[in-house]
Amino acid sequence: MKETGWKKTAGNGSDGKRTEGKKSFGRGEKTTGFSKNSAKVGVNGEKKGKSARKVSGVEDKWGTHGDRKRNIGEKDGQKTVRGGQRGKTKCPIYRECGGCQYLHLTYDQQLKEKQKRMEELLGGVCPVRPIIGMEEPYHYRNKVHAVFGLDRKNNPISGIYKEGTHRILPVDSCLIEDQKADEIIVTIRSMLRSFKIRVFDEDTGYGLLRHVLIRRGFTTGEILVVLVTASPVFPSKNNFVKALREKHPEITTIVQNINGRSTSMVLGDKEHVLYGKGYIEDELCGLRFRISSRSFYQINSVQTEKLYGKAMELAELTGKETVLDAYCGIGTIGLIASKHAGKVIGVELNQDAVRDAVQNAKKNGITNAQFFCNDAGRFMSHMAARGESADVVFMDPPRAGSDEKFLSSLIKMSPKTVVYISCNPETLARDLAYIDKNSTYKIQKIQPVDMFPHTAHVECVVLMSRKEE
Ligand code: SAH
Helix, strand or coil: CEEEEEEEEECCCCCCCCCCCEEEECCCCCCCCCCCCCCCCCCCCEECCCCHHHHHCCCCCCCCCCCCCCCCCCCHHHHCCCCCCCHHHHHHHHHHHHHCCCCCCCCHHHHHHHHHHHHHCCCCCCECCCCCCCCCCCCCCCEEEEEEEEEECCCCCEEEECCCCCEEECCCCCCCEHCCCCCCCHHHHHCCCCCCEEEECCCCCCCCCEEEEEEEECCCCCEEEEEECCCCCCCCCCHHHHHHHHHHCCCEEEEECCCCCCCCCCCCCEEEEECCCEEEEEECCCCEEEECCCCCCCCCCHHHHHHHHHHHHHCCCCCCCCCEEEECCCCCHHHHCCCCEEEEEECCCCCHHHHHHHHHHHCCCCCCCCEEEEEEEHHHHHHCCCCCCCCEEEEECCCCCCHHHHHHHHHHCCCCCCEEEEECHHHHCCCCCHHHHHHCCEEEEEEEEECCCCCCCEEEEEEEEEEEC
């Protein structure tokens, strides 16, 4: 294989957006060559170099889509973004948590900062459109995760890992998380003692409850509670579930996920449905989607409507096209596009998500969409080798970005239009540089969308079209 600059990174996370040990660009290396600043500025606005190494392959605190984990380069974000009132943010644990790198800035300043960074990183290739902000930029996270542990007096606590450690920082409420989800986590913690449920102790390996993950459908209000336990044996589970439902009748389903491994992954592979259907449904862009615990789903529903709306607008579908939805998750983008396309093919690595995608097509009466469980790069290279093509390709890879296999097959397949949706501007810049260097695609439009207010993260939609010979 040709030397490309992609290399393996470690990843984790429960929902796939940045889970895979895929090939990805080394942060210490030069990135794009598109703009004179691009190699110096990282995804979080951090300067490249020593501190940039922290960023590589590490899940961020909120994850743009993932779990609450130690953040990537949050310090760097704080250091490089001046102004604002760093000492006086609305959050008492702003510094220790590090999840909201931009909380010391007004929302307007945050948007300006993100716009500036995108222009520095991507502006060399094509003008960057003004970022689309959020009207009410609080409590937008529809997925909330809490780690459970013990304090020094052996009382159960729940919250997040303190920066760079495995010490738990107690959190009862958070400015960007769904408030109902936060309430349910506090309730669960308060019930543990009376049900004699011990929380898991990472040092000794004793105890049962490790994490709680909550997902709430923005439109439907449906709530999924995932209790992550270290072992399948959950003695008081029926009574516990009954009592939790009495306290929170709004919960629509409860799942026990078993994770006995000592990894930083939140979710294990085995699950038992304790109550309800085991997944939630939500509505997005006029369609209804089923979302299970391990499938990826955008965490900011309000902004997702705008993001997908933009992606559709840029694709300019006429109703005849063959559309490929690569890294399709539960099929959202492809199914939304299916109304305006001849045929949709979706490809996704996570089996649960593919199952959801197939069900989602049925649920919405969509008959022109097919979904495949495969590595997107492998799938594309097979398609290209068989001489098959698509007119429009939507690609929405995890934070690690795409890989050479995918991109080289994409170029070989030569769809008229490519819409690249990215949650990591740095890997986006790298992939665009590859496409620019190796093809005749022209990068036509770059549209940032603020999916993650108060954090340093930025989502972008990019339109590329084949240059007409
Ligand atoms: N387009 C979807 C999902 C985007 S998240 C949406 O908007 O909801 C990225 C998705 O890529 C995740 O579902 C993840 O499981 C999947 N993925 C990660 N690596 C992949 C690979 N190598 N091939 C195919 N899918 C992959």
